Amino acid sequence: MDDLTGKKPAPPALDPDGDALFLDFDGCLVEIAPRPDAVVIPENLPQVLAHLSEQLNGALAVVSGRSLHELERFLQGYDGLMVGSHGAEARGMTPPLEESPADLAELQAELAGFAQEQGLLYEEKSHGGALHFRSDPSRQDEVERFAETLAERFPAFAIQPAKMAVELRPDGFSKDGALALLTQLPQFAGRAPVYAGDDTTDEPALAWAEAHDGYGIKIGDGESAARYHLAEPRNLRDWLAAAVEV
């Protein structure tokens, strides 16, 4: 992976006839916020996604670690493909995970209890949960240690590091796994995968797009397998808006 900070070029214009588009949500389509429920959705974002999906003949998907119901709430007005929970949930294709692991409720109770005792923010998710320490980054080590004990006790779940958070998600699911499934859908045939993402959870998907005759766009600083770079989510939104036919 290259250290790209400011050194890689901006992506070329989207090719509506030849590209397929996969877009991460937090830190990519929208700016990182102090809390998961505080993200600001630009008013025209769902419409831009809807127009682009139409132009790409349906070959567009939002691919996120968020729970699917949260994505649907945030992006009302966009009815296209969505993948949530780091590849476990989906709208518009068969959900990769049919049922949560049997001990989901027990795991979530442990996460919620720890968060309450420790004064941390707990985000309950469709198939897991996240402990957020953005308000006090000094808590990272203890949160990670607790997550490790949970992953040992609940082997159906895996640790998913996030920005100022640690998540437990069902083991065996990933965003690149979701891309492999999405691209089996007929509307993706013959199109080059273009993936935009900002976080470590996006790196395998960025590498997947690069390895399948497409390309990755890394949003923000840091090492990445992506060939292209944009500094901030608003730059990605400008790039998307420029591709919308008027």
Ligand SMILES: O=P(O)(O)OC[C@H]1O[C@H](O[C@H]2O[C@H](CO)[C@@H](O)[C@H](O)[C@H]2O)[C@H](O)[C@@H](O)[C@@H]1O
């Ligand atoms: O795959 P993504 O769409 O990038 O989602 C990854 C996680 O994003 C969310 O947490 C992050 O964004 C929050 C809002 O900006 C921020 O407060 C938090 O510190 C970040 O970690 C979301 O809450 C998680 O469920 C997602 O998995």
